[in-house]
Amino acid sequence: MLRVIDDDGSLGNMSTTDAIKLAMERGLDLIEISPNATPPVAKITDYGRFQYTTQKKDRDARAKAHVTETKNVQVKIGTSERDLELKAKKASEWLRESHRVKLDLFLPGRTKYMEPKFLEERLSRILNLISEDYKVAEEPKKSPKGLTIVIERGAKRKEVSEGKVKKAEVTAPEVETK
Incomplete structure (x- = not known):
C-alpha cells in the first residue's frame, strides 16, 4: 500500500x-x-520536472547558506596604539562580513601573572576601537596563551568602558613564596 x-x-x-x-x-x-x-x-x-525542481531547491539553498568563520586577532600587552587601530579596523571588516572575531590578548612568560584588572583594561582598549556594532558571544576567559574573548555582529554596540569588560574567572594563579 x-x-x-x-x-x-x-x-x-x-x-x-x-x-x-x-x-x-x-x-x-x-x-x-x-x-x-x-x-x-x-x-x-x-x-524530469521533479529532478529539475529538486536541483533548483538545492542550488538556492547553497546560495543562501553563508558560512561564518571565526577570525583571530592577536594582540600583546605592549602593542602600540596604531597597531591596535589597524587590528580593530580588520576586526570591524570581518564583523561587517558577519564573521565571528576571536580577540586574543597574548601573554608570554611572566605577563600571565599580571593583575587581572590590568589585563581586562588592555583587552577593552581594542574593543573600544572596533567601529562595527558587536555583541559578546563568549565572555573573556583565561586560555593557555592569555586572555580570550569572542565577539560577533550585533544589533547594537556594547560599550566597554576602561576595565569594565564583564567579569569572568580571570585570576592569576597563586605563587608560593619561601
Whole structure:
C-alpha cells in the first residue's frame, strides 16, 4: 500500500500496481517521495520536472547558506596604539562580513601573572576601537596563551568602558613564596 499524491493533491491509499497503472494512463512517472513514512508516500509527476525542481531547491539553498568563520586577532600587552587601530579596523571588516572575531590578548612568560584588572583594561582598549556594532558571544576567559574573548555582529554596540569588560574567572594563579 502506498499513499499516492499528484500535483493537485492526495489521491488516497492504493496498491503499488494500481498506482503504477494510474501513472502510465496519465503518461507520467511514479516517484517514491518518502519511503520511511507509514504508508510510504509516492507522487505521480514527470520525473524530469521533479529532478529539475529538486536541483533548483538545492542550488538556492547553497546560495543562501553563508558560512561564518571565526577570525583571530592577536594582540600583546605592549602593542602600540596604531597597531591596535589597524587590528580593530580588520576586526570591524570581518564583523561587517558577519564573521565571528576571536580577540586574543597574548601573554608570554611572566605577563600571565599580571593583575587581572590590568589585563581586562588592555583587552577593552581594542574593543573600544572596533567601529562595527558587536555583541559578546563568549565572555573573556583565561586560555593557555592569555586572555580570550569572542565577539560577533550585533544589533547594537556594547560599550566597554576602561576595565569594565564583564567579569569572568580571570585570576592569576597563586605563587608560593619561601
